[in-house]
Amino acid sequence: MVQRSKARTLAVGLFCGGLAVAGSLYAAADYLFRFVLEPGSKRSLFKSNRPNTTLAARQPHHDAKEEAEAARWFDNAKRPVALKASDGTQLHGWMLDPDCANPPHHLYAICCHGFSGEPKEMAKYAHRFAGLGFTVLTPANRCHELSNGKYIGMGALEHRDLLQWIETIVANDPKAQILLDGNSMGAATVMLTAGDPNLPKNVKAAIADCGYTSLEDQFLYSARHLYHAPAFLAHPAIDIMSSIARRRAGYDFNEASCVEALRHTTIPMLFIHGSADDFVNPASLDRNFRACASPIKQKLMIPGAAHAMSASTDPKRYWKTVTAFVSEIFHLTRPKGVSGYIVFN
Numbered sequence: 001m002v003q004r005s006k007a008r009t010l011a012v013g014l015f016c017g018g019l020a021v022a023g024s025l026y027a028a029a030d031y032l033f034r035f036v037l038e039p040g041s042k043r044s045l046f047k048s049n050r051p052n053t054t055l056a057a058r059q060p061h062h063d064a065k066e067e068a069e070a071a072r073w074f075d076n077a078k079r080p081v082a083l084k085a086s087d088g089t090q091l092h093g094w095m096l097d098p099d100c101a102n103p104p105h106h107l108y109a110i111c112c113h114g115f116s117g118e119p120k121e122m123a124k125y126a127h128r129f130a131g132l133g134f135t136v137l138t139p140a141n142r143c144h145e146l147s148n149g150k151y152i153g154m155g156a157l158e159h160r161d162l163l164q165w166i167e168t169i170v171a172n173d174p175k176a177q178i179l180l181d182g183n184s185m186g187a188a189t190v191m192l193t194a195g196d197p198n199l200p201k202n203v204k205a206a207i208a209d210c211g212y213t214s215l216e217d218q219f220l221y222s223a224r225h226l227y228h229a230p231a232f233l234a235h236p237a238i239d240i241m242s243s244i245a246r247r248r249a250g251y252d253f254n255e256a257s258c259v260e261a262l263r264h265t266t267i268p269m270l271f272i273h274g275s276a277d278d279f280v281n282p283a284s285l286d287r288n289f290r291a292c293a294s295p296i297k298q299k300l301m302i303p304g305a306a307h308a309m310s311a312s313t314d315p316k317r318y319w320k321t322v323t324a325f326v327s328e329i330f331h332l333t334r335p336k337g338v339s340g341y342i343v344f345n
Helices: 002-037 064-077 119-131 158-172 185-194 215-225 231-249 258-262 284-291 315-329
Strands: 079-084 090-096 107-112 135-140 177-183 203-209 269-274 297-302
Touching (some): 079 158, 090 119, 107 158, 119 135, 119 177, 119 315, 135 158, 158 177, 158 185, 177 185, 203 315, 215 231
Parallel strands (some): 107 135, 107 177, 177 203, 269 297
16 A cells, blocks of 8 residues: 555656646747747847857958948848738838849849848848849848748748749749849748749749758757757757747748758759858758759858858858859859859769
8 A cells, every 4th residue: 555655656746747847848948939939029039138249240251341332332222122921921122223234134133131130231142143233132031120020930931921022023024033042041041942842933043151951950059059958958849849830920840941942952052151150050051962952053161151251251262153153054244263163963
């Protein structure tokens, strides 16, 4: 009788302990969801005054003069555009005309910014493409700048929005030839879009700079390397976050797998990453490149570059590679001194 009583007490204790652990994990996951993915929350990262201690914040910009010039051009040349997303969210963006003499017809580039950023952070990329003759669209992701929205999708929602921006361009110009370009979360958005079965044939190529392999991988990497959370806690907390996202925001983390999307990609792809990226694992470059099913693909690792700093760390190498890739795909005039256009695999 005593033994049975002890066993019952132990079982009750284990059950209660399990409930406490599960409750703690859910509370942690809910906090992280609101902190990262719900900008309107009082706990949101968007409202945090924490100093930026990443390597990217400390690295010098070797293209500072170009960045300043591009920012001025962006402010003077931008004109507003708007779009209502399929879920009713009002989206906003900026359109910029080509910035060269006698630009080719029907060329468009869409430049996608990263998490917590804004369209203007893509000014130097937009200016480069405008200089090649592209009309450039820089959309503001949902919950960013002038775009509405309650939840961030880390690419899962944003790639649906990007498809609508593409469809809007094609509806206005059926002969449009479109280049996609994105940094960080913008790169993930581009990769997910490139692998979408509904991608219009007008999209001819894409560039993904410092994009992650999947949302799950990215959150695990951040949990372990930025917050030093043990794996046995990080994994279940992220699984619960995914369930919360599915119920509240209409997507789960499996929908934001760039590796899976890239297995269905057929357009030419250029992947770029910095070797010193301390926010998105630099190993993502090779994993995304290997997963990409496109017969035309290229990768570039910039030594010593932190997150989203490849163009600023080695602008000459960065833009030589990007310009050659774009010029080949879109049949533009061969830039002086540029050779070795595409790596076929």
